[in-house]
Amino acid sequence: ENVVNKIAAGEVIQRPASALKEMLENSIDAGSTQISVLVKEGGNKLLQIVDNGSGIRKEDLPILCHRHTTSKLREYADLETISTLGFRGEALCSISFVSHMAVTTMVRGAQYGYRVTYKDSEMEAPGPRPVAAVPGTTITVEDLFYNVPTRRKALKSANEEYGLILDVVGRYAVYSTGVAFSCRRQGDSRPDISTTAAGSRVDGVRSVYGADVARELIPLKVAVGGGTGPEVPVDGPMGMSVEGLISGANYTTGKKTVLVLFINGRCVECSPLRRALEGLYGALLPKASRPWIFLEVRLPPRQVEVNMHPTKREVGFMHQAEVIEEIRRAVEAKLMASNE
Ligand code: ADP
Numbered sequence: 001e002n003v004v005n006k007i008a009a010g011e012v013i014q015r016p017a018s019a020l021k022e023m024l025e026n027s028i029d030a031g032s033t034q035i036s037v038l039v040k041e042g043g044n045k046l047l048q049i050v051d052n053g054s055g056i057r058k059e060d061l062p063i064l065c066h067r068h069t070t071s072k073l074r075e076y077a078d079l080e081t082i083s084t085l086g087f088r089g090e091a092l093c094s095i096s097f098v099s100h101m102a103v104t105t106m107v108r109g110a111q112y113g114y115r116v117t118y119k120d121s122e123m124e125a126p127g128p129r130p131v132a133a134v135p136g137t138t139i140t141v142e143d144l145f146y147n148v149p150t151r152r153k154a155l156k157s158a159n160e161e162y163g164l165i166l167d168v169v170g171r172y173a174v175y176s177t178g179v180a181f182s183c184r185r186q187g188d189s190r191p192d193i194s195t196t197a198a199g200s201r202v203d204g205v206r207s208v209y210g211a212d213v214a215r216e217l218i219p220l221k222v223a224v225g226g227g228t229g230p231e232v233p234v235d236g237p238m239g240m241s242v243e244g245l246i247s248g249a250n251y252t253t254g255k256k257t258v259l260v261l262f263i264n265g266r267c268v269e270c271s272p273l274r275r276a277l278e279g280l281y282g283a284l285l286p287k288a289s290r291p292w293i294f295l296e297v298r299l300p301p302r303q304v305e306v307n308m309h310p311t312k313r314e315v316g317f318m319h320q321a322e323v324i325e326e327i328r329r330a331v332e333a334k335l336m337a338s339n340e
């Protein structure tokens with residue numbers, strides 16, 4: 001049974017960056033305003049995330065890594081209105097099957113925290129040990145895939161895996177204004193990503209992607225239909241809002257299109273949208289045809305397939321063609337106006 005579990009876990013968690021993405025979302029869900037990531041050997045040897053969020057209560061620690069343990073889904077009906085980032089209760093379970101995992105956590109107002117280690121979804125003896133701590137949670141994942149050689153072999157070099165980690169942290173850092181992020185390789189004195197909680201989104205872009213990108217960004221806002229609440233019927237009129245930042249005619253140094261896309265708070269990929277925008281820039285701004293684009297899209301929750309398999313980075317949602325066309329038109333209008 002453990003073999004099956006390990007294989008399943010290797011599907012959910014494919015590489016260090018995917019483990020980190022899940023942990024970042026958990027830290028954000030926990031209301032953190034500071035999230036620090038420490039990496040050793042591309043995340044293979046060590047992936048540590050320190051947050052100052054809600055912490056985890058002692059009584060929740062024994063089942064923390066059990067499959068489907070989640071504090072984010074109380075009733076099945078919540079599936080339709082869920083607004084937090086994760087709800088599957090799969091991530092920590094999976095990580096515990098394919099690594100050595102330790103959690104130190106303290107809830108606000110407590111005198112001390114607890115430290116626990118996990119293996120194959122179970123808390124290890126002797127259970128939670130009291131330790132001096134500060135409010136928040138530190139999760140340490142060591143030796144990822146030590147027991148799944150096929151996964152380990154499929155990984156790229158430590159540098160490339162670290163690049164993928166930086167990509168994930170950078171996207172969340174731009175998205176989550178109000179949260180200070182840092183990401184550092186163990187042994188390096190300076191972090192590769194370091195943002196502040198007080199900065200604007202453009203400040204975040206500047207510190208993660210550079211001044212070249214941040215300088216020329218054009219703000220974008222679209223609202224369609226009757227709001228984005230759960231009251232919007234699945235097959236009724238579409239409700240959508242988009243806020244974005246897009247590069248314009250003067251951003252000619254981009255080497256490839258960067259699309260930082262969040263739909264209902266989750267960082268996702270959407271190839272048809274990417275292709276539509278690439279086509280648009282190529283046609284309108286041939287010299288600036290490798291754009292940098294940030295889009296925060298809100299759709300009625302029941303129109304987005306939040307329940308999709310975690311390995312699918314591609315998001316599924318209803319009215320996809322219409323949504324993409326609305327976004328394409330809004331970007332087109334902005335580019336035309338700025339290019340006059
Ligand atoms: P999910 O996020 O889908 O609920 P996870 O396996 O990612 O499932 O996490 C399981 C649960 O562990 C979460 O629902 C949350 O209650 C708790 N948890 C995980 N990470 C943190 C954290 N950094 N701070 C507080 N609680 C956490």
Ligand code: MG
Nearest residue numbers: 022026086091
């Ligand atoms: Mg989660």
